[in-house]
Amino acid sequence: MPPIPDITEVPAAELESLPAEAAISQHQVRGIFFGVLCSLGVFLGVVTLDGWLTRLPALNGTPARGERIGVLHVHTNLSCGSGSLPQVIGAARDADLSFLAITDHNLAMSQAAVNAADPPDFAVIDGEEVSTSTGHFLALGVSDTWSRGSSYDARTLLASARRAGSVNFIAHPFGLREHWHEWESPDYDGMEIWNDDAVWRQNGPLAMLTSLLLYPINSRLALVRLARTPTDNLAKWDQLQEQRHVAGICGSDAHAAITINNQTVARFPGYYSVFSLIRQHILLDADGDPNHASASDILSALKQGNAFCAVDALAPSDGFLQQVQSGSASGQPVGPGHSVVYTRGATLHVAVPAGSPPAMLRVLHDGQEIAKQQTQSIDLVLPGPGRYRAEAYLRQPGLTGFGRWTLWIFANPVQVTASASGSN
Ligand SMILES: [Zn+2]
Ligand SMILES: [Zn+2]
Numbered sequence: 109m110p111p112i113p114d115i116t117e118v119p120a121a122e123l124e125s126l127p128a129e130a131a132i133s134q135h136q137v138r139g140i141f142f143g144v145l146c147s148l149g150v151f152l153g154v155v156t157l158d159g160w161l162t163r164l165p166a167l168n169g170t171p172a173r174g175e176r177i178g179v180l181h182v183h184t185n186l187s188c189g190s191g192s193l194p195q196v197i198g199a200a201r202d203a204d205l206s207f208l209a210i211t212d213h214n215l216a217m218s219q220a221a222v223n224a225a226d227p228p229d230f231a232v233i234d235g236e237e238v239s240t241s242t243g244h245f246l247a248l249g250v251s252d253t254w255s256r257g258s259s260y261d262a263r264t265l266l267a268s269a270r271r272a273g274s275v276n277f278i279a280h281p282f283g284l285r286e287h288w289h290e291w292e293s294p295d296y297d298g299m300e301i302w303n304d305d306a307v308w309r310q311n312g313p314l315a316m317l318t319s320l321l322l323y324p325i326n327s328r329l330a331l332v333r334l335a336r337t338p339t340d341n342l343a344k345w346d347q348l349q350e351q352r353h354v355a356g357i358c359g360s361d362a363h364a365a366i367t368i369n370n371q372t373v374a375r376f377p378g379y380y381s382v383f384s385l386i387r388q389h390i391l392l393d394a395d396g397d398p399n400h401a402s403a404s405d406i407l408s409a410l411k412q413g414n415a416f417c418a419v420d421a422l423a424p425s426d427g428f429l430q431q432v433q434s435g436s437a438s439g440q441p442v443g444p445g446h447s448v449v450y451t452r453g454a455t456l457h458v459a460v461p462a463g464s465p466p467a468m469l470r471v472l473h474d475g476q477e478i479a480k481q482q483t484q485s486i487d488l489v490l491p492g493p494g495r496y497r498a499e500a501y502l503r504q505p506g507l508t509g510f511g512r513w514t515l516w517i518f519a520n521p522v523q524v525t526a527s528a529s530g531s532n
Pocket of ligand 2: 181183
C-alpha cells in the first residue's frame with residue numbers, strides 16, 4: 109500500500125491558490141453569462157425599436173401608361189400553399205396588384221375554377237410548377253387539360269408544355285436542393301432571376317434571426333431585410349442572352365405556410381407580406397387600357413420581356429424608365445424587351461420615379477457594367493449595338509439594415525441591333 113501523503117507536505121501557497129482559482133473561474137462564467145444576456149437584451153431592444161420606428165413607404169406609386177403590376181409563382185391549398193384561390197386574390201388586391209400567376213406543384217386549375225374566382229378587373233394566369241429530373245419550371249398559360257404524362261425528363265416536359273400553349277420559365281435555377289442543368293433546351297422562354305425562397309436562403313443565421321424577430325412587429329420590413337442580389341441568376345441570364353432571347357421574371361414562390369409532414373403548422377410568411385415585397389411590372393402597349401389586359405396579353409408581355417421587377421417594399425418603382433432613343437429624329441424611344449436598330453448618337457435613358465430615395469444606378473452592355481452612379485437618372489450615348497439593361501439599388505432603411513445597398517429594380521434589356529435583320 110503506498111504511503112498516504114501528509115497534507116503538511118503540500119506547500120501552503122498551492123493550498124491557497126486552489127479555491128481562489130475556482131472562485132475566479134466561477135466569477136468569469138457568471139460574467140460571460142450576464143454579458144451574453146445583456147447583449148441579447150440590447151439586440152432584442154434594437155430590433156424591436158427598428159420594427160416600431162421604421163416605416164416603409166406606401167405601395168402605390170404612379171404607374172406609367174400601359175404599366176400593370178402583379179405577382180408570379182403562387183401556391184394555393186391545391187398543393188403546398190395555405191390559401192384558396194379567392195383568398196390569394198383577396199391578398200393580391202389588398203397589396204394593390206391586378207394580376208397573379210397560380211403555379212401549384214404539378215397541378216393546374218380547371219378553367220372553370222379560375223373563371224369562378226376571377227374578378228373582372230383582375231387577371232389570373234393559370235399554370236403549374238412542373239417537377240423534372242433537373243429542377244422545377246413554371247408552365248404558364250396551361251390549365252388542367254394539359255397532362256404532363258409519366259416523364260420526368262426536363263427537355264421532354266418543356267417541349268410537351270410548350271405544345272400545349274405554355275410559356276415556360278425556369279424556376280429557382282440555383283435553388284438549395286437542385287441546380288437546373290437543362291439550359292440547351294429551346295423550349296423555355298425565360299427564367300426566374302429572383303425567387304423569394306432562393307433569395308432568402310442567401311442570408312446567414314443572424315439576418316434570419318433578425319427577420320424572424322421583426323416579423324411580428326413589422327412584417328414588410330422583416331422581408332425587406334432578407335432581400336439579397338441573386339448574382340448567380342443575373343450572371344447566367346446575361347450569359348444565356350448571348351445565344352438567344354431569354355426573358356427575366358421575378359417569382360414570389362408564395363406559400364403562406366410552414367409545413368411539417370405535409371401539414372400546415374403556421375401561415376408564415378403571409379400572402380400579403382410576400383405580395384408587398386417584390387412585384388412583377390409589365391409594360392403593355394400604351395395605346396390600350398392596361399386594366400383591361402387579359403391573362404394572355406400579360407403572358408405575351410412577360411414572354412417578350414416587356415417587363416421589370418422591383419422590391420417595391422423599399423419604394424414604389426411604378427414609372428421606372430429604361431429606354432433607348434434612336435439617333436434619328438423620327439425614332440420613338442423603346443423600352444425593355446423591344447429592339448431598335450443602332451444609329452449614331454442613340455442614347456439610353458434610365459430614370460427612377462421622382463421623389464424616390466437616393467439610388468445607385470448600374471447600366472450593363474452585353475452583361476458588362478458600363479456605368480455605375482449614385483443618381484436618379486442616367487443618359488448615355490450608346491457605344492454600339494448590343495443588349496442594354498439597368499439595375500437600381502437603394503439603401504436598406506432603419507437600424508438593423510446597416511444602410512446596405514439592396515437590389516431594388518432590374519429590367520429586361522433593350523436589344524440594339526446592328527441591322528434591321530436583328531444581328532448584333
Ligand atoms: Zn420549386
Ligand atoms: Zn414554388
